[in-house]
Amino acid sequence: MNLPSMVGLSPADAERQIDALIFSRPTHGDHDAKMRRVAEALAILGDPQTQLRAVHVTGTNGKTSTSRMIESLLRSHGLRTGLFTSPHLTTFRERIQIDGQPLPQESLQRLWERVAPVINAVDARSLAAGGPHMSFFEVLTVLGMVAYADAEVDVAVIEVGIGGSRDATNVVHGEVAVLTPMAEDHSNYFVGGITGVATEKSGIIKSGAVVVSATQPVVAEDIIRAHAALRDASLRWEGLHHDLLAREASPAGQVVTLRTLSGTHEGVLVPLHGDFQAQNALVALAATEAALELRGLELDDAAVARGFAGSTSPGRLEVIAAEPTIVVDAAHNPHGVTALAGAMGETFGFESVVGVVAVLADKDGDGILAGLEPVVDHVIVTQTSSPRATPVAELAAAAVDVWGPERVTVADSVAEALDLATSMAIARDGECGVLVAGSITLVAEARRLVQRVHEAEVAHEAPRGLADAGESSTEAVPA
Numbered sequence: 001m002n003l004p005s006m007v008g009l010s011p012a013d014a015e016r017q018i019d020a021l022i023f024s025r026p027t028h029g030d031h032d033a034k035m036r037r038v039a040e041a042l043a044i045l046g047d048p049q050t051q052l053r054a055v056h057v058t059g060t061n062g063k064t065s066t067s068r069m070i071e072s073l074l075r076s077h078g079l080r081t082g083l084f085t086s087p088h089l090t091t092f093r094e095r096i097q098i099d100g101q102p103l104p105q106e107s108l109q110r111l112w113e114r115v116a117p118v119i120n121a122v123d124a125r126s127l128a129a130g131g132p133h134m135s136f137f138e139v140l141t142v143l144g145m146v147a148y149a150d151a152e153v154d155v156a157v158i159e160v161g162i163g164g165s166r167d168a169t170n171v172v173h174g175e176v177a178v179l180t181p182m183a184e185d186h187s188n189y190f191v192g193g194i195t196g197v198a199t200e201k202s203g204i205i206k207s208g209a210v211v212v213s214a215t216q217p218v219v220a221e222d223i224i225r226a227h228a229a230l231r232d233a234s235l236r237w238e239g240l241h242h243d244l245l246a247r248e249a250s251p252a253g254q255v256v257t258l259r260t261l262s263g264t265h266e267g268v269l270v271p272l273h274g275d276f277q278a279q280n281a282l283v284a285l286a287a288t289e290a291a292l293e294l295r296g297l298e299l300d301d302a303a304v305a306r307g308f309a310g311s312t313s314p315g316r317l318e319v320i321a322a323e324p325t326i327v328v329d330a331a332h333n334p335h336g337v338t339a340l341a342g343a344m345g346e347t348f349g350f351e352s353v354v355g356v357v358a359v360l361a362d363k364d365g366d367g368i369l370a371g372l373e374p375v376v377d378h379v380i381v382t383q384t385s386s387p388r389a390t391p392v393a394e395l396a397a398a399a400v401d402v403w404g405p406e407r408v409t410v411a412d413s414v415a416e417a418l419d420l421a422t423s424m425a426i427a428r429d430g431e432c433g434v435l436v437a438g439s440i441t442l443v444a445e446a447r448r449l450v451q452r453v454h455e456a457e458v459a460h461e462a463p464r465g466l467a468d469a470g471e472s473s474t475e476a477v478p479a
Contacts, residue, residue: 011105048149058160059180069284073307082148082156165203183335202227274343324425337371351430382417
């Protein structure tokens with residue numbers, strides 16, 4: 001799996017080839033070795049991660065939205081920012097952003113020429129020792145750290161891939177450690193339920209850090225306190241040091257009043273839907289305040305307003321089409337689905353909803369389906385192109401247990417499922433919406449399919465339906 005040079009290719013062709021090379025690399029079960037391989041590669045490259053001042057973000061739900069809001073808030077206060085998040089929905093350059101923009105293709109091409117030989121060297125050493133190649137996420141982490149150091153960002157907001165202590169990103173020293181709400185997830189990764197989740201995620205807390213946390217289960221709170229005490233880190237808790245004082249839903253999102261240590265910020269527009277996004281906004285503001293304090297700066301109300309106004313969260317309660325309205329949400333565990341269900345009624349006035357659901361095999365499919373049932377009148381189950389997808393027959397059997405056979409339809413592909421869902425929604429009496437949820441890869445595929453239809457319509461070459469638009473869609477988006 002030797003990584004070749006991209007010299008002589010156009011930036012677009014180089015990106016396509018780099019994408020294929022990176023995402024052909026599988027994930028591995030030797031989680032404890034991930035940081036070792038990443039650290040080895042970064043050492044050869046001069047340890048760029050040691051140059052970074054970072055805000056490190058983990059949690060079970062909300063960490064991507066929270067990371068994106070922190071980045072926007074810090075940038076609105078005049079700082080040069082890096083943002084490392086996953087997964088991506090359109091281009092993998094979304095995962096490595098500088099000043100709010102995906103890494104440019106030309107920058108990616110130059111970066112690759114420096115990093116690829118190092119990845120080859122680490123691969124060779126690992127294979128010689130009986131280990132695997134670096135995984136796709138390890139390679140992305142190395143690329144991100146080098147990109148942020150090269151750009152001389154003032155602060156890098158780094159979202160954990162999975163867990164915390166054993167995650168590839170944990171090579172960074174986060175001067176602010178952010179903990180979004182924790183719940184049981186990835187049962188094949190975390191041992192011991194919420195205790196294992198909290199122990200793993202608290203592993204991002206570094207010596208002397210400021211820890212900013214959302215409300216947590218009591219057992220998780222105790223574990224976080226213990227980890228912070230061992231590392232002489234200070235703690236800031238939701239409900240004690242920062243609070244959501246008020247929120248009011250609006251067509252543009254919601255207007256919130258947030259209290260942090262520095263004072264109360266009233267009437268702030270957050271252009272995202274759902275009470276969970278209000279909590280994410282609170283944690284993001286508290287984390288931003290901590291990061292600014294470490295630089296001798298303070299929150300500025302005008303900058304706070306700009307930062308939240310510029311916040312986006314693609315794939316989270318996002319409307320991607322009208323007539324009928326198609327809403328996509330990347331909720332992929334019971335905790336996230338519960339939050340989604342609560343937000344649907346507040347945000348949309350649908351009289352009925354047709355759901356399109358696909359789930360990855362390492363997720364709690366039964367819990368996801370049960371959480372969606374209260375807001376979905378008829379469900380169409382399918383599977384994505386991901387090799388980790390739950391087989392559609394298996395998911396259908398579970399859905400029948402929840403909805404009954406008369407309320408479940410099976411579709412072999414996401415494109416077919418969207419076609420069926422839109423037809424059903426149009427045929428129903430009253431306002432009926434389509435909700436696409438259960439998997440990040442499902443949301444990514446749905447967004448691409450709808451975008452292709454839109455582009456074809458603009459070109460006056462509209463396909464017969466989403467299934468036609470999806471004939472060439474085979475790529476998966478690793479989480």
